[in-house]
Amino acid sequence: MKHSRLAGITTACVAGLFTLGACSTNTDAAQPSEEPDQESSAPADDGRLVEEKDSYVIGYSQSNNAEPYRAQLNTQLEYYVSQHDNLELLPIADAQQDSSRQVSQVQQFVQQGVDVLVVSPNESDPLTPPVEQACAAGIPVIVLDRTVKTDCIAAFIGGDNVAIGKAAGELAVELLPDGGNVVELRGILSNQPQIDRDEGFREAIAANPDIKIVKDQDAKWLKEEGTKVMQQWLQSGDDIDLVYAHNDPMALGAYLAAAGAGKTEDIDFIGIDGLAIPDGGIRAVQEGQLAGTFVYPTGAKEAVDTITKIVDGEEFEAEQILPTTAVTSDNAEEIYTEYDFSAKD
Structure with a gap:
């Protein structure tokens, strides 16, 4: 499934700025709503999700830096962003396994007006309303690893x-x-x-x-x-x-x-x-x-690849399920x- 535009920023989603569940929900994976033509959605102007400019600011809300997996994800995300001169990653916000803290951090990124928001939710339910706020503000949201219960996000990236x-x-x-x-x-x-x-x-x-x-x-x-x-x-x-x-x-x-x-x-x-x-x-x-x-897989590389496509106005996969590899002594x-x-x- 490919997206050339954030289909979920709809009247219903804007109306849901302060209402949980205003956008349609999916408990298995956050992905665009089912429509007759899902290959791409109609552009409002030139089809871009973000305004074309020289540089773009990324906000990233991490659920808990103390977990080795998430610390490695942070390291990889910083590395891949650094390979692009037109991308700037703000200091990573650490929720420390506290969903209320993460809600506030995401809301702060929205208030700052970041160009793209990346979220690794601590819990799905509490993070859904602030993600919808980002959508309503016209900020493309990429969700890593754990889903949120709204279809308004730009992309979900994670394992099965x-x-x-x-x-x-x-x-x-x-x-x-x-x-x-x-x-x-x-x-x-x-x-x-x-x-x-x-x-x-x-x-x-x-x-x-x-x-x-x-x-x-x-x-x-x-x-x-x-x-x-x-x-x-x-x-x-x-x-x-x-x-x-x-x-x-x-x-x-x-x-x-x-x-x-x-x-x-x-x-x-x-x-x-x-x-x-x-x-x-x-x-x-x-x-x-x-x-x-x-x-x-952390999904860091795939996240940055998706961000570059968003800012370049290119199509990208709205749902990216990453493969796993079994590790044994062999x-x-x-x-x-x-x-x-x-x-x-």
Whole structure:
């Protein structure tokens, strides 16, 4: 699906400036409304989403800089923006997992009149009204990773978290051919990626009825929380054969707890993110701490590519679902080299 103009900035969306849900909603993915002709929407003048000028200012609202995945996303976004002389990225706003803070940050970007707004929502519902405010102000919005519940955005860029969860579940089935007890470390319960990664995993392990999820709990995407929850589970005396964590930091936090209890030889650990950084998931697979992880692309390059098309008045994909790569001991070294961002100029 391609867009040459922000179709969602409609009368309904403008009227919804202060009303949640004024634009049509989609709980699975934020994408343009269904219309007879979806290839491109009719331009109001020259078809551009932003006024043509010498330079453009980008505002970016990040959900939580403290998560390694998001810190890497920030680094990559800054790098790719720096490759374009006509783009300026304002200091990245860190919501610190606080949705009310993020709402205020997005509203501030709107008041500043940025040319393009990029948002990685902490939660979908609270971020929908301020995103609609940006749309109503004529600011193209690119949403990364987690959707918002409005169709007025210019583009959604992210992975298929149900598919990633399913791939993790298929790996669990391979690791536990005779069945076993699984514990699941979730992200924030209201986050859509957490919901999707759980759904896909459960669908896949259903292939072996002897695999049981005996405990699951949110650990807020954080390593230290993963350690804390895993320590509690181990102290309860439950038999645990495999840990499935919705990101690598939580998986590695669980691994630390198991190491402290002398249990790492008895338990397999699966994560998601697959960052090519010294303390990331790919290196953990190489070192035998994780049985596997899955590369979850940051979308930084695709976001900047989309921004350049927006400011140049070119067509772009309104929905960009990024592929994942499974990382095991067989390919971890190769994948690390491929995704090692530190090797870039």
